[in-house]
Every structure is written in C-alpha cells, then in structure tokens.
Amino acid sequence: MSESPPVKRLKRSTSLSAAKNDAHPSSLNNAARATQQLLAAQDADSRQSAARAIAAACDDTDDDEDIAARDALRPLAGMLRSSDREAEAASLALFKLARNLKNNVSIAKAGAIPPLVALLPNGTDEAKVNAAGGLRNLSGNVDNRVSIVKAGAIPWLFLLLQNGTDEAKEYAARTLYNIAFANENNRVSLLKAERIPALVVLLENGIDEAKTYAAGALCHLASNKNNTVSIAKAGAIPLLVALLENGTDETKAYAAGAFSNLACNDNNAVSIAEAGAIPPLVAFLENGTDFDKEIAAGALRGLAVKKDIRLSIAKAGAIPPLIALLENGTRLAKERAADFLRTLFYYS
Numbered sequence: 503m504s505e506s507p508p509v510k511r512l513k514r515s516t517s518l519s520a521a522k523n524d525a526h527p528s529s530l531n532n533a534a535r536a537t538q539q540l541l542a543a544q545d546a547d548s549r550q551s552a553a554r555a556i557a558a559a560c561d562d563t564d565d566d567e568d569i570a571a572r573d574a575l576r577p578l579a580g581m582l583r584s585s586d587r588e589a590e591a592a593s594l595a596l597f598k599l600a601r602n603l604k605n606n607v608s609i610a611k612a613g614a615i616p617p618l619v620a621l622l623p624n625g626t627d628e629a630k631v632n633a634a635g636g637l638r639n640l641s642g643n644v645d646n647r648v649s650i651v652k653a654g655a656i657p658w659l660f661l662l663l664q665n666g667t668d669e670a671k672e673y674a675a676r677t678l679y680n681i682a683f684a685n686e687n688n689r690v691s692l693l694k695a696e697r698i699p700a701l702v703v704l705l706e707n708g709i710d711e712a713k714t715y716a717a718g719a720l721c722h723l724a725s726n727k728n729n730t731v732s733i734a735k736a737g738a739i740p741l742l743v744a745l746l747e748n749g750t751d752e753t754k755a756y757a758a759g760a761f762s763n764l765a766c767n768d769n770n771a772v773s774i775a776e777a778g779a780i781p782p783l784v785a786f787l788e789n790g791t792d793f794d795k796e797i798a799a800g801a802l803r804g805l806a807v808k809k810d811i812r813l814s815i816a817k818a819g820a821i822p823p824l825i826a827l828l829e830n831g832t833r834l835a836k837e838r839a840a841d842f843l844r845t846l847f848y849y850s
Contacts, residue, residue, distance in 0.1 A: 532555060532558070532559045533555070533556055533559035533560075535555075536552045536553075536555035536556045536559065536574075537552070537556065537573060537574045539551070539552040539555070540552035540553060540556070540574055540577050540578070541573060541577060546584065546585055546587065546588055549577070549581055549584075549588055549591070549592075550581075550587050550588050550590075550591040551591075553578060553581060553588070553591035553592045553594070553595045554591045554594065554595070556574055556578075556595040556598075556599070557591070557594045557595040557597075557598045560595070560598035560599060560601070561598065574595070574599075575596075575599075575608055575609055575611075575612035575614070576612045576613070578592045578595050578596055578599075578612070578614070579592070579596070579609075579612045579613045579614040579617060580592075582596075582614065582617035582618060582620075582621065583617050583620075586625070586626050586629065589621060589625055589626070589629045590625075590626060590628045590629045590632065593618065593621060593625070593629050593632035593633050593636060594628075594632045596609060596614055596618070596632075596636045597632045597633075597635040597636040597639065600636050600639035600640050601639055603642055603643065606639070606640050606642060606643040606646055607643060607645075607646075609636075609640060610640065610643070610645070610646050610649060614636070614640075615637075615640065615646065615649045615650060615653050616653045618633045618636050618637055618640075619633070619637070619650065619653040619654055619655040619658065621633035622634065622637075622655065622658035622659065622661075622662065623658050623661070627667065630662065630666065630670055631666075631667060631669050631670045631673070634659070634662055634666070634670045634673035634674050634677065635669075635673045637650055637655060637659075637673070637677045638673040638674075638676045638677045638680070641676075641677045641680035641681060642680060647680060647681050650677070650681065651681060655677070656678075656681070657697075659674040659677055659678055660674070660678075660697040660700050662674040663675060663678075663700040663701065663703075663704055663716075664700050664703075668708070668709045668712065671704060671708055671709070671712045672708070672709060672711045672712040672715070675701070675704055675708070675711075675712045675715040675716045675719060676711075676715045678701070678715070678719045679715040679716075679718040679719040679722070682718075682719050682722035682723055683722055698720075698723070698729070698732050698733055698736045698738075699736045699737075701716045701719055701720055701723075701738075702716075702720070702733070702736040702737055702738045702741065704716035705717060705720075705738065705741040705742065705744075705745060706741050706744075710749075710750060710753070713745060713749065713753055714749070714750060714752055714753040714756065717742060717745055717749070717753055717756035717757050717760060718756040720733055720738055720742075720756075720760050721756045721757075721759040721760040721763060724760050724763035724764050725763050727766055727767070730763065730764050730766060730767045730770055731767060731769075731770070733760075733764060734764060734767070734769075734770050734773060738760070738764075739764070739770070739773050739774055739777050739779075740777045742757040742760050742761065742779075743757075743774075743777045743778050743779045743782065745757045746758060746761075746779060746782040746783065746786065747782045751790075751794075754782075754786055754790075754794070755790075755793070755794055755797055758783060758786055758794070758797045758798050758801050759797050759800075759801075761774050761779055761783070761801040761804070761805070762797060762800040762801040762803075762804050763804075764804075765801060765804030765805050765807075766804060768807045771804060771805045771806075771807045771808075771811065772807070772808065772811070774805060775805055775811045775814060779801075779805070780802075780805070780811075780814055780815055780818045780820075781818050783798050783801050783802055783805075783820075784798075784802070784815070784818045784819050784820045784823070786798040787799060787802065787820060787823045787824070787827075788819075788823045792831070792832050792835065793832075795823075795827060795831060795832075795835050796831070796832055796834045796835040796838065799824065799827060799831070799835050799838035799839050799842065800834075800838045802815055802820055802824075802838075802842055803838045803839075803841050803842040803845070806842055806845050806846065812845065812846050815842075815846075816846060820842075821843075821846075824839040824842060824843055825839070825843070827839040828840060828843075
C-alpha cells in the first residue's frame with residue numbers, strides 16, 4: 503500500500519472577530535475623545551483611564567478599525583513597557599483592537615509585538631491574559647506569526663499552557679495553532695524544546711476552546727512526519743479519540759485531521775485503531791460536511807495498513823458512505839475513497 507500523504511492543514515478562522523453589532527456613533531465619539539486624552543495625558547492615571555476607555559469603546563462597536571486609526575497605537579505600545587497598571591490597560595486595548603484583522607498590520611508596525619511577548623513571563627496575571635489574547639488575534643496575520651516567533655513567544659506560550667488561567671491557556675493554544683498553520687519553519691520552532699506534552703494535557707484538561715486549538719495545533723504539527731511518534735508517545739491518541747466522539751464539530755475535524763497525519767506511521771495507525779477511532783471516524787464520514795468527509799476519508803485511508811484494520815473499517819459501515827463519496831464527494835474525497843476501496847478489495 504502506498505504511503506498516505508498528510509491531510510491538508512485545516513484552515514479555520516485565525517483571529518477573533520469583533521462582535522457584529524451595529525456601529526454606535528457614540529462609541530466612536532467616546533473612542534475619539536479617549537484617544538485625544540491618551541495623546542495629551544501627562545500622568546500614568548490619565549493614560550490608564552484613556553486606554554481602558556478605548557477598550558470599552560471596542561466592546562460597543564464592530565468598527566475597531568476606525569478606532570485604531572486615531573493615533574492610539576504607538577502610545578498604547580509604549581505603555582506596555584510602563585507600570586503594571588498601564589501595561590494592563592494598554593494590553594487590554596490592543597487585545598480588543600486586534601480583533602479586526604485590518605488593524606493587525608498597524609499594531610505590529612507600532613511596535614507592539616515585542617512588549618506584548620515580554621508581558622507573557624513578566625506581566626501581572628491580568629496583563630498576561632490580555633497579552634496572550636492580543637497575540638492570539640495578531641497571529642491571524644501571516645507576517646505577524648513570524649514576528650511573534652522572532653520575539654521569543656513560543657516558550658512563554660507553552661508555559662501559559664501549563665500554568666496560566668483557563669482563558670490564558672485558550673489564547674496560548676490558539677496562538678500556537680496559528681503559528682503552526684502552513685509554515686514548516688514555525689512548526690520546527692514549536693518543537694525545539696519538545697513541548698508536545700503541554701498540548702496533549704490540554705486535550706484532557708482544557709476548556710472546550712482550548713481543547714479545540716490544542717487538537718488543531720497537534721494536527722498541524724503531525725503533518726511533519728518527524729513529529730508523529732512524539733505526539734503518540736505523549737498520549738495524544740486516546741484523548742483525540744475522546745474528542746472525536748464528544749467534541750464540537752470543529753474539534754472533531756481537527757482530531758480526524760490529526761489521525762490522518764499520525765497514521766502515516768504504521769505503528770500509530772495500529773494504535774489509533776486499537777484506541778477505538780474507527781466508529782467515530784465512520785460516523786464523521788456519514789454525517790459531516792463535505793470538508794469533514796474529506797478528512798475522515800483520509801484518516802480511514804491512512805489507517806488501512808493492515809488487513810484486520812481494513813476489515814474493521816468495513817464492518818463499522820464505512821463502505822456505503824465511501825462509495826457515495828465516489829459519486830458525490832469533492833475531488834479530494836473521491837480520491838481518498840477510491841484509494842481506500844482499491845486497497846480493501848485488492849489486498850484483503
């Protein structure tokens with residue numbers, strides 16, 4: 503049987519969009535006044551108050567880009583290096599402003615990424631959460647991901663996975679997921695210190711959103727064959743099976759994608775089958791979206807390394823939905839279904 507190529511890396515929304523409320527003129531006016539107060543402020547209390555007013559205005563409107571255009575960014579970036587209270591307020595404002603993807607480039611150009619990274623180990627608990635949230639949103643931009651890595655964020659993000667609040671863990675996992683997406687150099691950087699177990703622990707103990715992006719990060723990291731053994735040794739396989747059975751739809755997609763990549767290692771394929779992944783993969787194949795069916799078909803094809811596994815997949819009811827994919831699936835789903843069925847009938 504020819505080796506299955508890794509599943510394509512799963513592309514999801516990479517930053518938290520602002521809530522789609524109607525823009526309130528009063529909010530924009532408040533933000534404009536707060537920005538002017540920030541520019542004119544001569545003391546720390548005034549700067550802190552102005553920064554928090556900008557953050558509050560972001561919560562009242564989806565027009566964060568308009569708020570950010572009022573010269574607030576460089577003063578806010580400068581405040582990140584000031585007192586704890588100023589850093590807390592400024593990091594909150596930048597976190598909220600970075601929800602708009604169009605602001606991400608401007609915030610990075612204002613020099614905010616290095617001091618946000620510096621807050622991860624050195625800030626107060628509030629500043630750490632805000633900084634992690636800001637980096638989560640800023641990492642929606644491809645160039646910013648490179649800047650975040652260069653600023654030294656990776657070890658501190660992994661430390662937050664272990665020691666941060668639930669909210670900080672979620673933001674750290676989302677940032678690492680974004681960094682791992684579609685960039686081999688970034689994936690290598692993530693693993694230099696062998697930190698995979700921190701992501702695996704989050705699969706079991708994290709809040710739902712953290713589990714989702716821990717699974718997503720592991721899915722992308724597993725697209726590098728050198729990582730597949732380390733991920734399995736860290737205990738990821740049974741936890742990913744549990745998420746495939748009981749996770750959100752997005753989490754299930756990442757778990758199935760991880761199995762498709764991990765199954766490139768024959769020993770992993772056996773472990774995945776023994777851990778009970780086949781029935782939920784077949785259910786995903788039957789009930790998922792077109793994209794989900796692509797992933798499930800790829801995972802089942804990857805698992806088909808031994809006759810007994812192929813027969814288990816067939817007994818689990820995979821044949822009818824795979825045949826249906828030959829007629830109605832996407833191009834990639836058809837290829838994966840055909841490859842599995844060919845292997846089943848020729849080698850069983």
